[in-house]
Amino acid sequence: MSSLRSWFSIPRGSHFSLANIPFGIISTASSKTPRVAVAIGDHALDLEAFAASNGFSALSTIQPHQAVFSQSSLNAFAALGRPIHSVVRKYIQSVFSEDTTYPNVLKTDFDLQKKVLVPLKDVKMHLPFKIGDYTDFYAGLNHAYNVGVLFRGPANALQPNYKHLPVGYHGRASSVVVSGTPIRRPNGQVLSNPAAEKKVPALSPCQKLDIELELGAFVCKANNMGEPVPIGEAEGSLFGVVLMNDWSARDIQAWEYVPLGPFNAKNFGTTISAWVVLADALAPFKTKGLENDSEVLPYLKEKDEKTFYDIKLQVDLKTPTGNSTTISKTSSRNLLWSFPQMLAHHSITGCPMQVGDLLGSGTISGLEPGERGSLLEQNENGKTSIMLSGGDERKFLGDGDEITISGVCGSDEDALVGFGQCVGRIEPALKM
Amino acid sequence: MSSLRSWFSIPRGSHFSLANIPFGIISTASSKTPRVAVAIGDHALDLEAFAASNGFSALSTIQPHQAVFSQSSLNAFAALGRPIHSVVRKYIQSVFSEDTTYPNVLKTDFDLQKKVLVPLKDVKMHLPFKIGDYTDFYAGLNHAYNVGVLFRGPANALQPNYKHLPVGYHGRASSVVVSGTPIRRPNGQVLSNPAAEKKVPALSPCQKLDIELELGAFVCKANNMGEPVPIGEAEGSLFGVVLMNDWSARDIQAWEYVPLGPFNAKNFGTTISAWVVLADALAPFKTKGLENDSEVLPYLKEKDEKTFYDIKLQVDLKTPTGNSTTISKTSSRNLLWSFPQMLAHHSITGCPMQVGDLLGSGTISGLEPGERGSLLEQNENGKTSIMLSGGDERKFLGDGDEITISGVCGSDEDALVGFGQCVGRIEPALKM
Ligand SMILES: [Ca+2]
Ligand SMILES: [Ca+2]
Ligand SMILES: [Mg+2]
Ligand SMILES: [Mg+2]
Ligand code: NI
Numbered sequence: 001m002s003s004l005r006s007w008f009s010i011p012r013g014s015h016f017s018l019a020n021i022p023f024g025i026i027s028t029a030s031s032k033t034p035r036v037a038v039a040i041g042d043h044a045l046d047l048e049a050f051a052a053s054n055g056f057s058a059l060s061t062i063q064p065h066q067a068v069f070s071q072s073s074l075n076a077f078a079a080l081g082r083p084i085h086s087v088v089r090k091y092i093q094s095v096f097s098e099d100t101t102y103p104n105v106l107k108t109d110f111d112l113q114k115k116v117l118v119p120l121k122d123v124k125m126h127l128p129f130k131i132g133d134y135t136d137f138y139a140g141l142n143h144a145y146n147v148g149v150l151f152r153g154p155a156n157a158l159q160p161n162y163k164h165l166p167v168g169y170h171g172r173a174s175s176v177v178v179s180g181t182p183i184r185r186p187n188g189q190v191l192s193n194p195a196a197e198k199k200v201p202a203l204s205p206c207q208k209l210d211i212e213l214e215l216g217a218f219v220c221k222a223n224n225m226g227e228p229v230p231i232g233e234a235e236g237s238l239f240g241v242v243l244m245n246d247w248s249a250r251d252i253q254a255w256e257y258v259p260l261g262p263f264n265a266k267n268f269g270t271t272i273s274a275w276v277v278l279a280d281a282l283a284p285f286k287t288k289g290l291e292n293d294s295e296v297l298p299y300l301k302e303k304d305e306k307t308f309y310d311i312k313l314q315v316d317l318k319t320p321t322g323n324s325t326t327i328s329k330t331s332s333r334n335l336l337w338s339f340p341q342m343l344a345h346h347s348i349t350g351c352p353m354q355v356g357d358l359l360g361s362g363t364i365s366g367l368e369p370g371e372r373g374s375l376l377e378q379n380e381n382g383k384t385s386i387m388l389s390g391g392d393e394r395k396f397l398g399d400g401d402e403i404t405i406s407g408v409c410g411s412d413e414d415a416l417v418g419f420g421q422c423v424g425r426i427e428p429a430l431k432m
Numbered sequence: 433m434s435s436l437r438s439w440f441s442i443p444r445g446s447h448f449s450l451a452n453i454p455f456g457i458i459s460t461a462s463s464k465t466p467r468v469a470v471a472i473g474d475h476a477l478d479l480e481a482f483a484a485s486n487g488f489s490a491l492s493t494i495q496p497h498q499a500v501f502s503q504s505s506l507n508a509f510a511a512l513g514r515p516i517h518s519v520v521r522k523y524i525q526s527v528f529s530e531d532t533t534y535p536n537v538l539k540t541d542f543d544l545q546k547k548v549l550v551p552l553k554d555v556k557m558h559l560p561f562k563i564g565d566y567t568d569f570y571a572g573l574n575h576a577y578n579v580g581v582l583f584r585g586p587a588n589a590l591q592p593n594y595k596h597l598p599v600g601y602h603g604r605a606s607s608v609v610v611s612g613t614p615i616r617r618p619n620g621q622v623l624s625n626p627a628a629e630k631k632v633p634a635l636s637p638c639q640k641l642d643i644e645l646e647l648g649a650f651v652c653k654a655n656n657m658g659e660p661v662p663i664g665e666a667e668g669s670l671f672g673v674v675l676m677n678d679w680s681a682r683d684i685q686a687w688e689y690v691p692l693g694p695f696n697a698k699n700f701g702t703t704i705s706a707w708v709v710l711a712d713a714l715a716p717f718k719t720k721g722l723e724n725d726s727e728v729l730p731y732l733k734e735k736d737e738k739t740f741y742d743i744k745l746q747v748d749l750k751t752p753t754g755n756s757t758t759i760s761k762t763s764s765r766n767l768l769w770s771f772p773q774m775l776a777h778h779s780i781t782g783c784p785m786q787v788g789d790l791l792g793s794g795t796i797s798g799l800e801p802g803e804r805g806s807l808l809e810q811n812e813n814g815k816t817s818i819m820l821s822g823g824d825e826r827k828f829l830g831d832g833d834e835i836t837i838s839g840v841c842g843s844d845e846d847a848l849v850g851f852g853q854c855v856g857r858i859e860p861a862l863k864m
Binding site for chain 1 (some may be wrong): 442495564565567570591593596597598601602603604605606607609616618619620622631633634635657658659660681684687688689690691692693694695696698699700729730732736777778780781782783784785786790859862864
């Protein structure tokens with residue numbers, strides 16, 4: 001794919017090239033009301049201000065809907081549907097392209113540029129969607145296998161249902177936060193001696209605080225209750241993708257999760273990256289996922305197998321002393337089930353999906369030791385230590401540790417489609 | 433408790449005596465915009481219209497907030513806090529009492545009575561809250577024990593964590609519906625031969641469609657992320673209670689639920705009763721729950737043990753031929769954990785609770801065969817049949833079956849505090 005050249009200065013290597021145009025919610029010191037923007041290079045284009053100054057004069061389809069850009073979430077814009085997202089993205093690309101056919105919209109209007117283009121360092125990012133329901137899947141086959149081996153041995157590592165349906169559970173929507181929000185170490189019930197016959201739990205700060213490297217996808221089309229989303233229409237119900245860190249309290253989880261699944265171990269915080277990369281922008285990076293050697297039921301069978309994304313993912317851990325170590329590098333193609341499959345399965349019962357619902361992929365791990373998306377897998381459930389630069393070691397996360405997930409598609413430094421970062425730092429537990 | 437006498441005609445035996453004053457969301461043929469009302473006898477008092485006609489003239493505290501009564505959900509009213517709910521309820525009771533000190537507010541204003549008092553048969557009820565997150569607990573000890581015996585035998589019926597923490601899981605908020613909404617039998621993956629070594633699932637209409645008799649409680653106070661709700665403050669964070677039927681697809685659940693808990697088995701519909709009975713109205717019916725013979729950690733320990741409600745619950749099944757059978761009668765005191773305990777546990781990690789969040793109690797069963805809150809327990813997971821009047825039999829629900837849950841506190845027919853009904857009828861599965 002040849003890169004689009006722009007009259008606007010977009011730094012080489014930027015995640016937000018003209019090939020991307022991700023959407024997010026910003027506010028600024030001078031205008032504190034959250035509103036819709038796109039990222040271009042190291043600037044945000046304030047779409048509320050752009051629309052108010054007649055920036056969409058050459059795009060008649062969006063004009064009746066311009067109020068969506070003044071909303072404090074992307075829900076209203078997303079609800080307009082994939083074809084509208086597509087024309088808006090293409091229009092913005094054309095406005096910024098070197099040989100734009102609309103030079104007077106922005107290229108030659110220096111006053112407007114000053115008004116609507118805000119350096120990213122000066123914007124505050126907000127949660128991009130008002131999330132009605134959040135569902136976390138478990139589609140990372142290598143992760144599920146690694147964890148299964150730790151707890152049940154290699155013969156029974158995967159449950160019998162694993163390759164037949166995208167295993168998932170309902171998560172907690174209220175604790176999904178935007179990148180940069182501090183995460184407080186949770187208190188909860190843990191067993192100090194899990195092997196003891198008589199189980200005696202104590203209330204304690206979580207001692208096995210972990211990360212989960214995931215993708216999140218946002219729904220942009222509702223279905224009526226009782227009417228499943230057919231697999232062939234599922235892709236068209238997905239708005240775009242973010243990076244996600246599903247913080248996990250392994251010791252709380254081990255004690256609580258039988259028989260109804262993880263609860264408190266997962267409800268204290270889930271961090272997502274701030275800029276939502278549109279499905280359209282990711283289309284050139286579609287690829288096959290992991291091979292499923294089971295027969296998949298028709299309601300989950302996709303015509304096109306290339307419904308996964310090849311996003312280069314990286315996880316960095318920075319200790320309170322400032323030393324940073326890359327602890328994982330992998331690709332998001334390491335999934336057994338695609339987002340369209342998750343959506344088709346989720347709704348096969350007639351479950352009503354709503355605009356702004358968030359689907360988590362499950363932890364993404366590759367096959368190699370350096371490709372694991374959770375500390376649990378890296379330290380074999382606490383048996384070994386993870387060596388960090390600067391001589392530090394970790395089993396699980398310490399107070400003050402900062403986790404940064406980054407993700408990017410492509411190799412042309414002038415046409416990257418990236419997600420920026422998904423960052424969270426651990427604060428000490430509340431004294432109980 | 434002596435009954436409050438009213439100048440207004442409230443039928444003897446009404447669930448909505450002057451001792452109750454439950455809140456709900458109504459619309460009418462002549463005014464289709466949903467708004468807040470209370471139920472009194474067999475009428476709804478339209479609080480939007482009442483406020484607009486200066487009905488709250490003698491209650492200065494509510495006057496700056498009267499816009500809450502024009503909302504399409506109770507969230508804004510609930511967010512005003514327990515002291516305000518209390519004064520509004522007491523004011524309405526005093527307006528309706530025989531010897532009201534405000535006779536000209538309504539008692540002697542016949543025109544206003546016509547305007548604001550609508551027969552319940554002429555109102556359409558809506559979902560009372562905009563539910564951000566819905567969490568379903570499992571606090572019905574007898575139910576958990578009965579189900580445990582069916583699947584694991586009496587020795588291991590309860591998991592080791594059961595008496596130490598209120599087991600719960602995050603549910604699906606988007607499919608919580610108001611009483612009367614039809615429930616379509618879900619399709620999903622089931623094993624036709626669960627005992628076979630090689631597990632081969634098929635897509636099928638659920639064959640083991642079940643009910644779960646539960647209470648639901650709504651949250652009226654948010655906590656900041658990272659800051660647990662102390663057990664001593666949890667009761668003050670609860671708005672009120674509804675009846676709940678947590679429809680469950682047992683065959684889908686059996687195949688999907690390991691290791692992350694029920695998902696599709698629970699996301700196709702959860703029915704709640706339309707009128708929310710305030711915590712204040714239930715206060716006279718507080719009682720102890722089931723005894724917990726484990727040592728409970730301090731963050732779950734309540735000063736007062738009487739934090740459960742003695743609500744007489746009943747489940748009726750009506751077949752398509754019109755025969756109706758009472759299939760269960762029990763009391764809501766059959767719980768091991770109270771709603772304040774559930775809230776304290778839910779938030780101990782710092783999970784942010786929001787106004788409008790719904791907490792489900794878990795299935796409520798007594799000790800006797802006629803007191804079981806699910807068909808699964810009644811039919812011993814399909815081994816026996818439930819005999820219905822008119823000669824019908826059931827293992828699980830058939831198409832066209834209608835389930836009605838009712839619940840009421842008290843025995844003075846002029847001072848009942850009841851919930852009305854929680855009704856749902858099963859529609860045939862969609863042909864796939
Ligand atoms: Ca996860
Ligand atoms: Ca339940
Ligand atoms: Mg999480
Ligand atoms: Mg349900
Ligand atoms: Ni009347």
